[in-house]
Amino acid sequence: xxxxxxxxxxxxxxxxxxxxxxxxxxxxxxxxxxxxxxxxxxxxxxxxxxxxxxxxxxxxxxxxxxxxxxxxxxxxxxxxxxxxxxxxxxxxxxxxxxxxxxxxxxxxxxxxxxxxxxxxxxxxxxxxxxxxxxxxxxxxxxxxxxxxxxxxxxxxxx
Amino acid sequence: xxxxxxxxxxxxxxxxxxxxxxxxxxxxxxxxxxxxxxxxxxxxxxxxxxxxxxxxxxxxxxxxxxxxxxxxxxxxxxxxxxxxxxxxxxxxxxxxxxxxxxxxxxxxxxxxxxxxxxxxxxxxxxxxxxxxxxxxxxxxxxxxxxxxxxxxxxxxxxxxxxxxxxxxxxxxxxxxxxxxxxxxxxxxxxxxxxxxxxxxxxxxxxxxxxxxxxxxxxxxxxxxxxxxxxxxxxxxxxxxxxxxxxxxxxxxxxxxxxxxxxxxxxxxxxxxxxxxxxxxxxxxxxxxxxxxxxxxxxxxxxxxxxxxxxxxxxxxxxxxxxxxxxxxxxxxxxxxxxxxxxxxxxxxxxxxxxxxxxxxxxxxxxxxxxxxxxxxxxxxxxxxxxxxxxxxxxxxxxxxxxxxxxxxxxxxxxxxxxxxxxxxxxxxxxxxxxxxxxxxxxxxxxxxxxxxxxxxxxxxxxxxxxxxxxxxxxxxxxxxxxxxxxxxxxxxxxxxxxxxxxxxxxxxxxxxxxxxxxxxxxxxxxxxxxxxxxxxxxxxxxxxxxxxxxxxxxxxxxxxxxxxxxxxxxxxxxxxxxxxxxxxxxxxxxxxxxxxxxxxxxxxxxxxxxxxxxxxxxxxxxxxxxxxxxxxxxxxxxxxxxxxxxxxxxxxxxxxxxxxxxxxxxxxxxxxxxxxxxxxxxxxxxxxxxxxxxxxxxxxxxxxxxxxxxxxxxxxxxxxxxxxxxxxxxxxxxxxxxxxxxxxxxxxxxxxxxxxxxxxxxxxxxxxxxxxxxxxxxxxx
Numbered sequence: 027x028x029x030x031x032x033x034x035x036x037x038x039x040x041x042x043x044x045x046x047x048x049x050x051x052x053x054x055x056x057x058x059x060x061x062x063x064x065x066x067x068x069x070x071x072x073x074x075x076x077x078x079x080x081x082x083x084x085x086x087x088x089x090x091x092x093x094x095x096x097x098x099x100x101x102x103x104x105x106x107x108x109x110x111x112x113x114x115x116x117x118x119x120x121x122x123x124x125x126x127x128x129x130x131x132x133x134x135x136x137x138x139x140x141x142x143x144x145x146x147x148x149x150x151x152x153x154x155x156x157x158x159x160x161x162x163x164x165x166x167x168x169x170x171x172x173x174x175x176x177x178x179x180x181x182x183x184x
Numbered sequence: 185x186x187x188x189x190x191x192x193x194x195x196x197x198x199x200x201x202x203x204x205x206x207x208x209x210x211x212x213x214x215x216x217x218x219x220x221x222x223x224x225x226x227x228x229x230x231x232x233x234x235x236x237x238x239x240x241x242x243x244x245x246x247x248x249x250x251x252x253x254x255x256x257x258x259x260x261x262x263x264x265x266x267x268x269x270x271x272x273x274x275x276x277x278x279x280x281x282x283x284x285x286x287x288x289x290x291x292x293x294x295x296x297x298x299x300x301x302x303x304x305x306x307x308x309x310x311x312x313x314x315x316x317x318x319x320x321x322x323x324x325x326x327x328x329x330x331x332x333x334x335x336x337x338x339x340x341x342x343x344x345x346x347x348x349x350x351x352x353x354x355x356x357x358x359x360x361x362x363x364x365x366x367x368x369x370x371x372x373x374x375x376x377x378x379x380x381x382x383x384x385x386x387x388x389x390x391x392x393x394x395x396x397x398x399x400x401x402x403x404x405x406x407x408x409x410x411x412x413x414x415x416x417x418x419x420x421x422x423x424x425x426x427x428x429x430x431x432x433x434x435x436x437x438x439x440x441x442x443x444x445x446x447x448x449x450x451x452x453x454x455x456x457x458x459x460x461x462x463x464x465x466x467x468x469x470x471x472x473x474x475x476x477x478x479x480x481x482x483x484x485x486x487x488x489x490x491x492x493x494x495x496x497x498x499x500x501x502x503x504x505x506x507x508x509x510x511x512x513x514x515x516x517x518x519x520x521x522x523x524x525x526x527x528x529x530x531x532x533x534x535x536x537x538x539x540x541x542x543x544x545x546x547x548x549x550x551x552x553x554x555x556x557x558x559x560x561x562x563x564x565x566x567x568x569x570x571x572x573x574x575x576x577x578x579x580x581x582x583x584x585x586x587x588x589x590x591x592x593x594x595x596x597x598x599x600x601x602x603x604x605x606x607x608x609x610x611x612x613x614x615x616x617x618x619x620x621x622x623x624x625x626x627x628x629x630x631x632x633x634x635x636x637x638x639x640x641x642x643x644x645x646x647x648x649x650x651x652x653x654x655x656x657x658x659x660x661x662x663x664x665x666x667x668x669x670x671x672x673x674x675x676x677x678x679x680x681x682x683x684x685x686x687x688x689x690x691x692x693x694x695x696x697x698x699x700x701x702x703x704x705x706x707x708x709x710x711x712x713x714x715x716x717x718x719x720x721x722x723x724x725x726x727x728x729x730x731x732x733x734x735x736x737x738x739x740x741x742x743x744x745x746x747x748x749x750x751x752x753x754x755x756x757x758x759x760x761x762x763x764x765x766x767x768x769x770x771x772x773x774x775x776x777x778x779x780x781x782x783x784x785x786x787x788x789x790x791x792x793x794x795x796x797x798x799x800x801x802x803x804x805x806x807x808x809x810x811x812x813x814x815x816x817x818x819x820x821x822x823x824x825x826x827x828x829x830x831x832x833x834x835x836x837x838x839x840x841x842x843x844x845x846x847x848x849x850x851x852x853x854x855x856x857x858x859x860x861x862x863x864x865x866x867x868x869x870x871x872x873x874x875x876x877x878x879x880x881x882x883x884x885x886x887x888x889x890x891x892x893x894x895x896x897x898x899x900x901x902x903x904x905x906x907x908x909x910x911x912x913x914x915x916x917x918x919x920x921x922x923x924x925x926x927x928x929x930x931x932x933x934x935x936x937x938x939x940x941x942x943x944x945x946x947x948x949x950x951x952x953x954x955x956x957x958x959x960x961x962x963x964x965x
Binding site for chain 2: 068071072081082083084086087090091
């Protein structure tokens, strides 16, 4: 079952679309679930499908198509490091290896304490900030340096 | 109209058509994978790229609308180069496993690769791997690496099947066709995905690795199951049916088949097949020669007809029997001096007999369903009873038609339903009368005296009013009575009311025929007429002798308990059956007859289309076509006029001079509607015949029996009603009806009306119960 908070958020979202096109709210609904739980289980997808009156498979198609949805638990803070071209040119690979060694995990993995998860990301359309990473798809951290990364991890570790 | 030129040939097509359709009209083939004439345009395989004059790049023919003066080149240098390029891309990840692929020899990719593929690949990289999926007992998705992501299967599910069970998950190179989590594909039309798949990704599970396409001979046939009469191509190897595919017939099954028609063949060679005549002597069954068995049967029938009287003989046949079989059966029985013959075994109300003006039929051609804009569907498990007719209604609804449903169960029709009234069986006539009354008010029409009384006794509810409004606003209305309505104890009342509703909206009125030969049975005169007893009467007042054609008494009749009692009481039961079954308990003679693949015959489908077919394989063992068996029985009993030497001769006699179209008429004359009786106290039974238990062949098809539609039936009740009884969903309970009872699981189903218990008929688990309609009790086991 979707929590009351999520249902309220989806209901607000639904007002933006015609009444017979409830499935337009699917991406928002997936986002709300991920915000609450950190990831989206197939049970949640089935709940969303039932709530919006659309096929379960369509929800699954959307959830697997887009990169920002976590299909498995990715820790309390999911760090998504952009590895597309602009970021690569200014050292995204080095940034990535530094984070890997600092956290002791690889891409797609979660630290043992469940605090951090690491993902490889696609271009965020702010290449002037490169190299960059996103925290939980919400907070953009750009112009990354070793110091900045240390600072960020320490802040999130609290 | 648009004029354009393809490969130098001029063609005129409707505005809005695509280049590939225009080319098809000219007979020019453009290679393609994802395009299918019955599905929406995806344009994702890019195989159909063609050159268009003034277009800078090649364009996909399937998604390019025609334009005035357009010049298209399908085989120019640019087009061929584009097509070869696409083929090279498609083959990058396609495994080179044609020799072990089940699709080999009938694969669109293989065929086109011969024309457009290179002889060797320029790619050295590893091919992508897609894991196999288990999506149920009918469709195999074991080699999904072969998939070229054309999404035909997905589009079929969404657009034709009505439910999206397969989808394309992930993205780019990781995209793959799969079901949600690991759900099975449960659509009753799922087998069509196998035909649609242009490669060997989705294959037929029962057929896999049993034969190569070039080893099979193809023979035309007609489906013996539902009343649509789908056209089949039966594929045969070594005198054995290996596979069944659709034979395209736009007016009937289009290019589709229901899973029932497609996979029932697995039941043809079941180990339950009866292959030798048998007689029971001293309580033991013995295999005997045909001559002995036939004489035994003839003697028994002769003794009873000369002793007790011919009226003590009754003949029952299923509506899955052919016209020839039904005709000879009634001729035999009438020749003996009895008129007790019937094929309407699940019908319980025969008050329309003698008042009908013709054989009940669909009331319009099947294809006309797609053009209707309003439907009133009364008493039908539409999707399960008529999978492809349901699909036609779905297509019409998609184009804007409104579906109205009056029924005792609210099964998902996989289409939007404008108005529905879900009520207990006993309330159905009153509800229909309400619709009639509301409609008469809208149309300001005076109703016929025959329905005046019942209409005055009701007040239309809001739902009835809404339904009447919907029907009144339509231009092409269809009122359809389903199997449930035909089996209903007030079937004639429903019939009469529906007839008047149709007349008021100037619409079509029809019956969704119960089985392959529901119309044919009437035309073959396999009905009792004024002198004889109908199916229900023959079983209610047990006869001394029964002649059963294809009948499994406890599964094919309206009242299993009563039928079995009648069989047990009879002195002589002659069973003509393709299978050994429960008859071993009550029969005296078992005569092995052939299923539809081993005999020639004729079915008349629900739109009145006479379709004859030939046997596709030789009879198994000593089984013989039923028309031959009946012919010899006629000779042995000295009945005149049994000299037919072919099934064509029988058909000739049965249908000679018969104007089939003229004999089809749904109108009732001289029947008066009665005021609706009050709803009886107690729980009413709502019985469906599950899709894979409807006739002897499907009951024995192992793959169909492994589907979710074939699970052991439970009893279903509304959770409130269940709560009142203090029972929990999932408990094992005892359902009682009259003398009989059955232990079943009770399951809460809030779509059912209050006061009913849904218990399927046609299944061994419920065969100990009585009539399909009536009062049942539910108690703790």
